[in-house]
Amino acid sequence: MHMADALISPAVGGVFWAATAGLMTYCSKKMRNSFESLQVPLMGVLGAFIFASQMINFTIPGTGSSGHLGGGLLLAILLGPCPAFMTIASVLTVQALFFADGGLLALGCNIFNLGFFPCFLAYPFIYKLIAGEKPTQSRIVAGSILAAVVGLQLGAFGVVLETLFSGISELPFSTFVLLMQPIHLAIGVVEGLVTASVVAFVWAARPEILEMAAGHAPAKSFSIQKVLATLMILALVTGTGLSWFASAHPDGLEWSMAKTSGKEELEAPEQGIHSMLGHLQEATSFLPDYGFKSAEVTEAAEGEAQHETAVVEEAEAWPAVDIGTSVAGVVGGSLTLLMAWSIALFLRREQKTS
Numbered sequence: 001m002h003m004a005d006a007l008i009s010p011a012v013g014g015v016f017w018a019a020t021a022g023l024m025t026y027c028s029k030k031m032r033n034s035f036e037s038l039q040v041p042l043m044g045v046l047g048a049f050i051f052a053s054q055m056i057n058f059t060i061p062g063t064g065s066s067g068h069l070g071g072g073l074l075l076a077i078l079l080g081p082c083p084a085f086m087t088i089a090s091v092l093t094v095q096a097l098f099f100a101d102g103g104l105l106a107l108g109c110n111i112f113n114l115g116f117f118p119c120f121l122a123y124p125f126i127y128k129l130i131a132g133e134k135p136t137q138s139r140i141v142a143g144s145i146l147a148a149v150v151g152l153q154l155g156a157f158g159v160v161l162e163t164l165f166s167g168i169s170e171l172p173f174s175t176f177v178l179l180m181q182p183i184h185l186a187i188g189v190v191e192g193l194v195t196a197s198v199v200a201f202v203w204a205a206r207p208e209i210l211e212m213a214a215g216h217a218p219a220k221s222f223s224i225q226k227v228l229a230t231l232m233i234l235a236l237v238t239g240t241g242l243s244w245f246a247s248a249h250p251d252g253l254e255w256s257m258a259k260t261s262g263k264e265e266l267e268a269p270e271q272g273i274h275s276m277l278g279h280l281q282e283a284t285s286f287l288p289d290y291g292f293k294s295a296e297v298t299e300a301a302e303g304e305a306q307h308e309t310a311v312v313e314e315a316e317a318w319p320a321v322d323i324g325t326s327v328a329g330v331v332g333g334s335l336t337l338l339m340a341w342s343i344a345l346f347l348r349r350e351q352k353t354s
Contacts, residue, residue: 001070001155001184001253002095002110005103005277006268009166013273016162017108023116024089027082032351036212038224039083040348044341046075047087048333049231051094052239053194055290055329057247060186065255066247067187070155072118073148074195077127078202080213081119083344088115090340094332100285103268104277113158118151126150128214135210140199145192152188156180159253168269171260179256187252202227239329243290244319287331291324 005013050071057066071091075084089111095101102110130143160177163169202209208222249255254264268274286293 001113001152001159001251002092002102003106003113003159003162003253004265004268005105005274006266007159007163007166007169007171008103008106008109009168010105010273012162012166013105013108015108016112020089020108020111020115023085023112027085028347030082031086031347032354034215035083035344035348035351036218037348038209038212038218038222039079040341040344041228042079042209042224043083043087043344044337045228045231045235046078047090047340048337049235049238050075050088051091051333051336052235052243052329054091054095055239055243055246055325055332057249057251058190059247059249060183060190060252063183063186063255064249065183065252066249067184067190067252068246069191069194070114070118070148070152072115073122073127073144073151073191074198076119076123076213077144077195077199078209078213080215081123083213084119084123085115086343087340088119090343091336094336094339096281097284098286098335099290099328099332100281100288101290104281105273109158109162113155113162117154117158118147121154122147122151135203137200137203140203141193141196144196144199145189148192148195149185149188152184152191153181156184156252169261169266171257171266175260176256179259180252183252183255201230205230235333236330239333240326243325243329244321246320248318248320287324287328290328290332291322292327 050069053069053071055068057068059066072084072088075087078084079087092102092107092110092114096104096107096110127143127147130146131139135143157177157180160173160180163171163176164173199210206222206224206227208218209224209227212218250258250264257266258264268278282288
């Protein structure tokens with residue numbers, strides 16, 4: 001659900017950049033008032049884990065589409081809404097700047113869609129009510145699935161509305177929304193199951209982490225080394241190896257765009273801020289599409305038959321064993337860990353000094 005700049009007008013992009021900046025300011029103030037030292041390493045490691053997890057697209061059977069973990073809900077359950085929002089913002093910023101995943105103009109929209117809805121709506125108003133103060137495994141699963149579905153439905157609808165208000169694409173509202181919502185319903189169910197699995201592990205290993213995320217200060221100090229080590233190993237294995245097994249099908253947004261307009265990707269305006277940010281992203285993304293840069297195709301266009309042949313060949317090549325993908329997983333996870341950890345460390349120090 002990473003929007004490209006081709007869907008967004010400068011006005012809409014600017015509004016959501018401002019909204020995201022406002023939310024980050026709000027989160028920073030909240031974290032200065034109530035932020036535990038153990039959440040500092042958790043933000044970094046969980047950021048790396050979400051980055052790696054988003055590299056794996058899973059096929060939605062019978063649709064020709066795929067989806068990937070959003071991660072906002074999982075972060076909110078394990079960190080709390082504000083640290084989670086800052087962490088997902090770190091993930092999406094690293095993806096946009098260094099891997100050309102999601103546009104720079106659309107970055108505010110992407111952070112809002114994947115951060116605000118799961119962290120500030122789905123988690124407190126759905127997951128917490130279902131899981132309760134004393135969660136059980138069945139409550140964790142039920143809360144995770146329902147909250148993930150609602151969060152993704154709101155995020156998908158946000159994409160449609162932002163595209164509609166931008167008015168620069170050829171995507172009619174009614175068709176687009178009727179495709180976006182059902183496909184993200186299926187993706188939400190899978191995300192809920194993955195979220196429940198990770199939360200159940202943490203709950204069994206260190207239930208204090210969930211209590212801390214819910215705003216309850218720990219009664220005594222406790223170690224999270226086992227949880228951190230496990231999440232780091234999972235992030236490393238996922239980013240370097242499991243990412244080869246990502247589905248070759250288009251994700252939910254690309255699939256909906258293709259069904260609506262016949263194209264998985266739309267062309268951004270060649271002038272103005274779109275062009276400027278496009279060139280900036282080309283300069284900063286040293287591992288575009290999570291792989292080494294390849295020679296650019298100089299032909300103006302390719303025939304439809306050639307495109308279909310390429311798709312078939314790509315599908316036959318699965319799993320896509322590629323050292324470039326593994327390098328991207330390690331580098332991206334490390335950059336995300338560093339960014340989220342740095343933000344957390346800075347805010348923790350600010351909290352102490354104030």
